[in-house]
Amino acid sequence: xxxxxxxxxxxxxxxxxxxxxxxxxxxxxxxxxxxxxxxxxxxxxxxxxxxxxxxxxxxxxxxxxxxxxxxxxxxxxxxxxxxxxxxxxxxxxxxxxxxxxxxxxxxxxxxxxxxxxxxxxxxxxxxxxxxxxxxxxxxxxxxxxxxxxxxxxxxxxxxxxxxxxxxxxxxxxxxxxxxxxxxxxxxxxxxxxxxxxxxxxxxxxxxxxxxxxxxxxxxxxxxxxxxxxxxxxxxxxxxxxxxxxxxxxxxxxxxxxxxxxxxxxxxxxxxxxxxxxxxxxxxxxxxxxxxxxxxxxxxxxxxxxxxxxxxxxxxxxxxxxxxxxxxxxxxxxxxxxx
Ligand code: MRU
Numbered sequence: 001x002x003x004x005x006x007x008x009x010x011x012x013x014x015x016x017x018x019x020x021x022x023x024x025x026x027x028x029x030x031x032x033x034x035x036x037x038x039x040x041x042x043x044x045x046x047x048x049x050x051x052x053x054x055x056x057x058x059x060x061x062x063x064x065x066x067x068x069x070x071x072x073x074x075x076x077x078x079x080x081x082x083x084x085x086x087x088x089x090x091x092x093x094x095x096x097x098x099x100x101x102x103x104x105x106x107x108x109x110x111x112x113x114x115x116x117x118x119x120x121x122x123x124x125x126x127x128x129x130x131x132x133x134x135x136x137x138x139x140x141x142x143x144x145x146x147x148x149x150x151x152x153x154x155x156x157x158x159x160x161x162x163x164x165x166x167x168x169x170x171x172x173x174x175x176x177x178x179x180x181x182x183x184x185x186x187x188x189x190x191x192x193x194x195x196x197x198x199x200x201x202x203x204x205x206x207x208x209x210x211x212x213x214x215x216x217x218x219x220x221x222x223x224x225x226x227x228x229x230x231x232x233x234x235x236x237x238x239x240x241x242x243x244x245x246x247x248x249x250x251x252x253x254x255x256x257x258x259x260x261x262x263x264x265x266x267x268x269x270x271x272x273x274x275x276x277x278x279x280x281x282x283x284x285x286x287x288x289x290x291x292x293x294x295x296x297x298x299x300x301x302x303x304x305x306x307x308x309x310x311x312x313x314x315x316x317x318x319x320x321x322x323x324x325x326x327x328x329x330x331x332x333x334x335x336x337x338x
Contacts (some may be wrong), residue, residue: 008154008160008168008201009154009201010023010153010155010156010200010201010266011158011159012025012052012154012156012160013052013057013060013061013064013120013122014034014059015064015122016036019038019068020036020042020043020064020065020068021036021037022034022035022036022052023052023155025051026050026051027051027179028193028194028196029195029228034176035051037068037167039069039072040065040066040068040069040076040079040080041083042065042068042086043061043064043084044065044086044110045088046061047061047062047087047094048088049219050187050263053151053155053189054228055091055093055094055126055156055160055228055229055230055231056075056156056266057156057158057226057266058087058088058093058094059091059093059094059096059097059098059125060097060121060122060125060157060324062085062087062097062098062101063097063101064118064120066080066101066105066114067115068080068110068116070105070114074105077105078322080107081101089278090230090277090279091266092230092267092268092271092276093230093254093263093265093266096180096265096266096268097265100121101114101117104117106187110124115118120284122158123298124266125157125158125322126157126158126159126160126245127136128263128264128321128323129157129158129162129165129174129194129263130160130163130165130253131159131321132162132261132262132320132321133160133165134169135319135321136163136165136166136169136170136226136259136261136319137166137175139259139317140166140223142169142175142226143177144170144177144224144225145178145180145181145222146167146170146176146178146222146223146225147175147208147217147224147225147226147247148164148167148179148180148190148194148225148227148320149184149190149241149244150182150184150189150194150239150240150241150243150244151164151166151193151197153168153193153194153197153229154197154263155193155197156193161197162228162261162262163227163259163260163261164197164198165261166226166261166323167179167203167226170262171203177205178206178221179198179205180207180208180216180220180221181198181208181307182208182212182243183207183209183210184241184243185207185210185243186287187286189208199320206247210243213228213246213247213250214250214254217250217251217253218254222254222256222308223255224253224256224259225247225248225256225259225269226259226261227241227244227247227258227260227261228240228241228261228262229260229261229262231266231273232260232266232267232275232318232333233268233273233277233314234268234272234326234330234337235272235329235333236274236312236329236333237273237277237310237311237312238260238262238274240307240308240310241308242306242307242308243271244308244310245309245310245314246308248311248315252312257316257317258314258315258316258317259316259317259318259319260310260318260319261317261320262320263316263320267333267337269333269334269337270337274310274311275309279305279306279307279308279309280305280306281304283304284303287302287303287304288302310338312328312329315327315328320336322337323336
């Protein structure tokens with residue numbers, strides 16, 4: 001087993017020729033169940049309902065959704081593109097993958113051609129993650145403590161992960177000696193998914209409540225916060241899971257460095273700054289209940305934005321498969337992503 005395969009056993013998006021099989025992330029960590037999507041509408045529904053989630057994984061799934069549609073004819077494929085695009089608004093990987101599939105359709109690709117394109121999108125993502133793992137780990141010193149947020153691992157990508165890929169690589173090299181995961185209220189991607197991935201792949205990690213982050217950083221246990229991204233604007237502002245912004249502020253206050261790890265498919269040079277990124281609002285019920293059980297009085301209201309924007313000025317490094325951008329700004333973004 002090479003060091004890339006070590007600590008990397010999970011695959012969540014599985015193409016089966018006539019269906020897309022998705023590991024149902026709503027049920028993890030205690031139930032490992034799969035949902036079979038038979039057409040593009042099933043895939044769009046799975047993305048909306050968070051059966052599959054994480055920016056790269058929803059882009060890859062949408063590409064396979066287009067293949068399922070194309071198996072029924074050109075008209076179905078054309079109709080699938082806007083249907084899938086509307087599934088979630090913030091992660092630009094979704095639009096990026098659909099634009100790529102749309103271009104192949106416009107060029108007259110047949111079903112096999114579209115299948116090759118979707119497979120390539122998936123394979124490129126895995127390769128990018130492994131490369132980013134190396135680039136990100138190279139930034140770390142010895143005896144490093146890290147904290148991550150949400151889930152950016154194999155579940156959220158084609159495999160290996162973005163921020164979690166850097167953590168995998170950093171652990172393999174012996175540079176990372178402490179890993180903390182924030183639980184990521186309200187959907188608990190950190191508690192339910194990241195802790196499951198890390199335990200399964202033999203990486204010791206400690207769960208903390210989201211509100212413990214400042215206290216933890218003050219203790220000196222952390223040298224880096226390492227997170228993923230759903231969209232990176234042309235000026236280096238980063239949209240990611242709600243709570244990322246406050247982690248970046250707290251990290252800067254305590255002299256802890258802040259790294260964002262994301263493939264080029266997450267970079268959106270047509271969005272000038274974070275202010276132009278649409279932030280997904282989800283059902284307030286996600287906050288008002290827990291595991292189907294109401295936890296808040298009936299008359300209460302809730303506000304549930306599920307992403308926020310971290311300004312580039314709070315970010316020490318953006319790691320992409322094209323290279324590392326330290327202290328990102330519009331000029332440095334432009335130099336790598338013109
Ligand atoms: O709502 P989710 O679970 O899809 O949000 C996921 C995140 O915010 C991740 O940090 C991001 O997509 C990067 S995944 C490699």
